[in-house]
Amino acid sequence: MKETFAQGGGGLPAPAALAAKVRTLAPSMTRSMQRVAEAVASDPAGCAALTVTGLAELTGTSEATVVRTARLLGYPGYRDLRLALAGLAAQQQSGRAPALTTDIAVDDPIADVVAKLAYDEQQTLADTAAGLDTVQLGAAVTALAAARRTDVYGVGASGLVAQDLTQKLLRIGLVAHAHSDPHLAVTNAVQLRAGDVAIAVTHSGSTGDVIEPLRVAFERGATTVAVTGRPDSPVTQYADHVLTTSTARESELRPAAMSSRTGQLLVVDCLFVGVAQRTYDKAAPALSASYEALAHRHGPRGGTSR
Amino acid sequence: MKETFAQGGGGLPAPAALAAKVRTLAPSMTRSMQRVAEAVASDPAGCAALTVTGLAELTGTSEATVVRTARLLGYPGYRDLRLALAGLAAQQQSGRAPALTTDIAVDDPIADVVAKLAYDEQQTLADTAAGLDTVQLGAAVTALAAARRTDVYGVGASGLVAQDLTQKLLRIGLVAHAHSDPHLAVTNAVQLRAGDVAIAVTHSGSTGDVIEPLRVAFERGATTVAVTGRPDSPVTQYADHVLTTSTARESELRPAAMSSRTGQLLVVDCLFVGVAQRTYDKAAPALSASYEALAHRHGPRGGTSR
DNA sequence: GCCGACTCGAAAATATCTTTCAGAAGTGAC
């Protein structure tokens, strides 16, 4: 058994250098071998899908010749050449990725839509993570962990983010409420006092329905946090801690509500994990408890399913 | 002789999607198969250099198990898995950073938490995008665009995703409802008929409260769609189209509910954009209309804030 | 025109992959 991966002097053939090798060695090849080499160089992906016999037929040669060519290119046999070919194909494939920067067009095929959306959301995550002020985040976490109760405000798409945060906090035993009704939000905000936490989620930072309850909470002495894409927007006036989310560029087919959500959720997750860490002794049992409670609702079948 | 390279229908899994598939399918694998899958995922390059027998020995299993695993991952046999592995290895080699694969610990500083969470969610996005069946997605979009009405089911964290989708669809003039109350969901599902669409969102695919309404809708002749992380779970029995989301590995401080959400939302966004494309003439005015309507609610201050 | 070296492919030999089948291990019912 060797199946070595020695890389010393002449070593194992480089994956990318294959095209070069073909050109270099072509002159010293016999006619049949050249045909094989050419096929391999011109369509790595296609050839990777072929067996020895297939490639032999394609090039009008024999299996023996294919193997000989593989040897000449520096591989122990055709099998290894084929693997290298697959690698090369994959590289070429992924190489032509950067067409993603374009905006989503009305006539984009569905596969492009998926790729572009995924790419954009990844970008948003990276940007948000990079731009997040960990000091502010830490302060917000500290406040949350110690809070008597927490209110979260958000309307529209941000309302769902608010609910997501609330669900999570409840899950680790905190007292949290999400409000998307502006009136109720204000009504409840009046109840807050020092030691409580109020969180406003709004992408624009200018959503009156969310600013108002935060203002009330702020004036009541609660610790206030704003999760917004605009660090200079009105909502920050009443926020003790501002957590900034980044946004991908928007467009007609990709409204702000869509791209902002991704960043907001990352922030929310960070808050959650941060709090869970600080209150680990309480959080850990609570987490497993809620997990177990749910297990019953998951189908008659056991965990592994079928 | 076929050795096909058809890519149309279910197609061969792309090398990039492999890591995603492993994570997605791992839970439904048997112990031995999981060992193989793990070996494959953790060292693609190394495994690509091994024969069936070699990999079987390495993982302490048999050749049969290795082949079975390859099949489960969507390849005709080990040979093809091996080729994909070689491709993946090449991509990793040339491509971007391997990663901070560590799990989140209780004593991680907050900055690490942010970085790890962001990385994991990016990973989930990439995996989901890579593993998403665009044919199924396209079919779902077509059904949605033509639907008389659409019902979306989801409870818990997935309920928020269901609401998110509903909000978006409403915004472009479709008739959509989200149901998180299981009773109401079933009650409403009875109203559905051919030409309507029912969508179930559930990570585990085993959530009875969500399966039940989908079953009813299915039996009523509606077009049914499942958004799930388990392509072999009970929910898919009643789904005309299955959209699979990938999940990052989970842990105590990062429950499944958290990581699944990211992938689900990507799928939802894709559905939305897809439908918006198909119904562009109606959707475009509806989008700007709802945008304008919102502008009024953005603070007493002008649109641009501050 | 004959010789020798080289090229090439058919078919045998080997390695690798796939399938089958029966025992092992786990699961649920009673």
Next chain:
DNA sequence: GTCACTTCTGAAAGATATTTTCGAGTCGGC
């Protein structure tokens, strides 16, 4: 706890693919 049942697993047989062997064909030199 025990039994019946299903599911999982690996050994070995069977099928493919790859490598080697070997002799026929080709070309250039003398």
